[in-house]
Amino acid sequence: MGGEEYMAQADKKLKSFGWFSGDQKFEDAAELYTKAANQFKNNKQWDQAANAFCRSAECHAKLGSKHETATDYISAGTCYSKTNVNVNCITNAVQLYVDEGRFSIAAKHQKEIGEMYEKANEIEKAVEAFQKAADFYDGENTTSAANGCLLKVAEMSAKLSNYERAIGIYEEVGKKSLDNNLTKWSVKDYLFRGMLCRLCTTDLVSSKKAIDRYKDLDVSFPSSRECKFLEQILAAVENYDKEAFTQAVVDYDSISKLDQWKTTMLLRIKNGIASAEDEDLA
Structure with missing residues (x-):
């Protein structure tokens, strides 16, 4: 039997009347919608499958079965994601999990919403979705997962030129990671990213103070390649020396390959050198 036939049977079941139909017709219809x-x-x-799962969810909601309702909505959202960005079903499921106090699973699916928006390049929506997921994880003291979501928020906030938000997160996660043997090795990268964001603001005074704070925060940072590179490009920015800036980037990249995000931030910093020089000449 095909999906359409199962759908027709389920619709017919919901229209049935009788003294004993009650909850049973919703249970039977939900089963038929799931088969469809x-x-x-x-x-x-995929769209037809998603619609069928949504119909099943509606039946389970009538029965007061929140877990089954949420499960159906997640299945519907997964099907919708095959063809377009439709987070409504997963959002419904997240709210049901929150109502049940199941914040860990709510966080997992809220993170999926962020990933769907990121894939669709809807960055602002992705930022808020990842932030919400981080809040859910944090409430459950799942620090590692919360930090992972926060780092996504920082990365995308910087892309949106919301540097202050990104800086705050990189510094916060960096501090939290210092006392953990598994994460302390990542601290220099968080500080590196935070410093690139600071340099994008063209606030050299703040940047100089920050790099000194970072040296005090992490004892391994002053001797790292990241710190030495940051000092080189900071000096180049201060002296409006685009050639020195470019050479520092080339030298660093030849040993430690720069990813796309860092390359984008460095290009913005380099462009800021020209802007600042033009302002001084005006």
């Missing part, structure tokens, strides 16, 4: 959804999935008819 699986048939649609098998045929890669």
Whole structure:
């Protein structure tokens, strides 16, 4: 039997009347909608499958079965994600999990919403979704997962030129990571990223103070390649020396390959040198 036939049977079941139909018709309809959804999935008819799962969710909601309702919504959202960005179903599930006090699983699916928005390049929505996921994880004291979401917030906030938000997160996560043997080795990278964001603001006074604070914060930072590179480009920015800046970047990249995010930030800093020089000449 195909998905359409199961859907028709489920619709018919919901329209039935009788003294003993009550909850049973919703249970039977939910089962039929789920069978329809699986048939649609098998045929890669993703939107139809999602719709069938949503219908099943509605039946389970009538029965007061929050877990089953949430599960159906997650399945629907997964199907929708195959063809477009539709987070409504997963958002419904997250709210149900929150109502039940199941914040860890709510956080997991809230993070999925962030990933869906990021994939669709809807960065502002992704930022807020990851922030919400981080808050859920933090409430459950799941520090590592919370930090992972916060770092996504910082990365994308910087892309949106919200440097202060990014700086705050990189410094916060860096401080939290110092006392953990598994994460302390990542601290220099967080400080490095935070400093690149500071240099994007063209506030050299703040940048100089920050790099001194970072040296005091992490004893291994002053001798790191990251710190030495940051001092080189800071001096180049201060002296409006684009050639020295470019050479420092080339030298660093030849040993420690720069990723796309860092390359983007460095390009913004370099462009800021020209802007600042033009202002001084005006």
